[in-house]
Amino acid sequence: MTGGTPVTILSRALRRMRRARHFPENTCPASRQAQIIAEDLAAGRVPPVIAEEPEHAALSLAATVAALWEARDQLARLGYEYRTDRAGRSAWRQRQD
Known part of the structure; x- marks a missing residue:
């Protein structure tokens, strides 16, 4: 892993996820369930949905x-590319053809 310790990388990923959420415009039930699963696992908890309804958790993920x-494919068709730098930071940039 690049860009810090596993704990730091996880902390950054969770913060990025929370900042990207704009309910209800860019969320759906599946993505909200995936967020709960990620937060529970990061806290060392087994998410109840995994224990009680593993098929439902798998469907959400x-x-x-x-x-x-699908969103990445659409952005690529619109002329954007997804890049990750050496530090593990990622961003969309318009292609320079």
């Missing part, structure tokens, strides 16, 4: 990842 990849 899969739907969130699919939506992310």
Whole structure:
């Protein structure tokens, strides 16, 4: 892992996730469930949904990842590319063709 200790990297990822959430405009039930799962796991807790309804948790995670990849495909079609620097920071930039 680059960019710090695993704890620091996790802390940054959780902060980034929370800052990116703009309810309800850019969220859906699946992404909100994925956020809860991430926060519980980061705190060392087993999310109740994983213990009680693992298929539901898997559905939320899969739907969130699919939506992310679809959004990335759409941005690529619009002329943007996703880059990650050596420090592990990522950003979208307009392609310079």
